[in-house]
Amino acid sequence: MFAGVMRRAAVLALAAGLSGCTPLGLNTASNRLDGMEPARPAVLDAFGEDRPVLSAADWTQRRAPLLRRAFEDQLYGPVPAGVKAHEVSRRIIDAAFAEGAGTLEEIEIAIGDGDAGPRFRLALALPKPLADVDRPPRAAPLLLSESFCGNPGHMGAPGLAPPRGDGGCENTGFMARVIRLIFGVHIIEAPVADILARGYAYASLYPSEIVGDNAERAQADLAALAPALAGSPAPTSALAVWAAAYSWALDVLEADPRIDASRTAIYGHSRHGKAALISAAFEPRVEAAIIHQSGKGGATLTRSYAGESVAQITRSYPHWFAPAYAAYADNEAAIPVDQHQLIALAAPRPLFVSNGWKDVWSDPNGSFRALQGADPVWRLLGAEGLTQADLREPVSGGVLEFFIREGGHGVRSADWAAFLDFLDRRL
Ligand code: GCU
Numbered sequence: 001m002f003a004g005v006m007r008r009a010a011v012l013a014l015a016a017g018l019s020g021c022t023p024l025g026l027n028t029a030s031n032r033l034d035g036m037e038p039a040r041p042a043v044l045d046a047f048g049e050d051r052p053v054l055s056a057a058d059w060t061q062r063r064a065p066l067l068r069r070a071f072e073d074q075l076y077g078p079v080p081a082g083v084k085a086h087e088v089s090r091r092i093i094d095a096a097f098a099e100g101a102g103t104l105e106e107i108e109i110a111i112g113d114g115d116a117g118p119r120f121r122l123a124l125a126l127p128k129p130l131a132d133v134d135r136p137p138r139a140a141p142l143l144l145s146e147s148f149c150g151n152p153g154h155m156g157a158p159g160l161a162p163p164r165g166d167g168g169c170e171n172t173g174f175m176a177r178v179i180r181l182i183f184g185v186h187i188i189e190a191p192v193a194d195i196l197a198r199g200y201a202y203a204s205l206y207p208s209e210i211v212g213d214n215a216e217r218a219q220a221d222l223a224a225l226a227p228a229l230a231g232s233p234a235p236t237s238a239l240a241v242w243a244a245a246y247s248w249a250l251d252v253l254e255a256d257p258r259i260d261a262s263r264t265a266i267y268g269h270s271r272h273g274k275a276a277l278i279s280a281a282f283e284p285r286v287e288a289a290i291i292h293q294s295g296k297g298g299a300t301l302t303r304s305y306a307g308e309s310v311a312q313i314t315r316s317y318p319h320w321f322a323p324a325y326a327a328y329a330d331n332e333a334a335i336p337v338d339q340h341q342l343i344a345l346a347a348p349r350p351l352f353v354s355n356g357w358k359d360v361w362s363d364p365n366g367s368f369r370a371l372q373g374a375d376p377v378w379r380l381l382g383a384e385g386l387t388q389a390d391l392r393e394p395v396s397g398g399v400l401e402f403f404i405r406e407g408g409h410g411v412r413s414a415d416w417a418a419f420l421d422f423l424d425r426r427l
Contacts, residue, residue, distance in 0.1 A: 039373025304366025
């Protein structure tokens with residue numbers, strides 16, 4: 001039985017396929033940069049009433065808070081902050097998980113004070129302690145993700161609780177095979193054994209447990225969440241809450257002595273890539289982020305016109321954004337901020353922005369120009385930014401990394417190999 005978001009994704013993929021080559025993944029992203037509009041406004045120039053940024057202090061003290069507010073006003077609505085989550089219960093699911101590579105636990109987490117707030121489940125896989133007799137076992141660096149399918153499918157562990165809400169999706173059966181064929185072998189299930197073997201703890205949650213991924217459910221879930229966030233402005237978009245969900249998971253994970261809280265990375269694909277980018281921009285506890293094929297409202301420019309438009313995204317997914325964003329449908333020129341400024345809020349931390357040549361819908365070219373536009377902030381803060389001059393240049397030592405592979409929208413083995421290499425380089 002195949003349920004929830006993946007069934008909708010398959011239907012959408014087919015529907016999109018009927019309406020043009022770009023959504024179907026038949027076009028190839030352009031690698032041309034000459035004559036293309038650079039990201040604007042230039043990231044260190046005057047912004048509204050704010051003077052040009054001349055120093056690191058100007059950026060961190062003056063510009064960064066102003067930009068966070070601008071992204072809340074124009075795109076995402078209030079991003080919950082300052083309200084913590086806590087562990088309600090925990091159970092061991094498998095003491096010899098992934099053929100003995102580690103252990104698997106499930107943690108029930110409640111948002112806000114007390115246990116009455118909305119809850120979600122976090123699946124946590126930990127690598128076996130390193131068998132080094134001379135030293136106590138080291139705490140593991142962490143990769144935290146949000147999934148499309150829910151924890152049992154994503155971790156390949158049917159013992160985990162099925163997701164609340166829409167039931168998520170399974171990783172076996174005919175539809176799962178079709179989805180894997182279209183969107184890649186890891187679209188449902190992460191290569192957890194490989195991740196553990198490289199020494200990382202891997203945690204995942206299904207953000208639709210908190211705010212459901214359709215317009216109707218999202219409205220009800222946002223309303224249900226508001227009381228738990230008393231004292232902070234009520235969120236108006238799913239993406240803002242999904243971004244905060246990374247922070248709520250970190251509240252619990254970073255208190256775990258088996259996890260190295262100073263080496264925490266997050267990962268998200270597509271809509272969850274948008275959420276992960278917002279989290280990287282707003283949450284200082286994130287040390288590194290992998291933003292995969294996040295597209296419009298994520299790491300590609302709003303003012304880039306190769307892929308999905310503001311009109312298309314706000315029509316199909318009104319609940320992802322604050323209502324203000326829809327005002328820029330067919331009027332992108334008027335938006336006062338663009339996504340290079342959101343990316344820049346992650347500086348000087350390592351950021352890996354990954355793409356597929358055939359995934360023009362998420363606009364790799366606009367994403368490369370967004371990284372170029374964000375780069376001056378890494379340099380201002382004393383880090384090597386983007387060192388690639390062209391979309392085709394391989395990753396080469398910059399802290400702001402652009403990765404592109406063959407093929408379309410989805411999660412493939414080549415993606416995970418690149419993600420893990422990035423983590424090895426940067427964590
Ligand atoms: C749709 C949507 C994209 C989104 C993607 C996904 O294609 O148009 O903006 O990134 O779904 O989340 O898979």
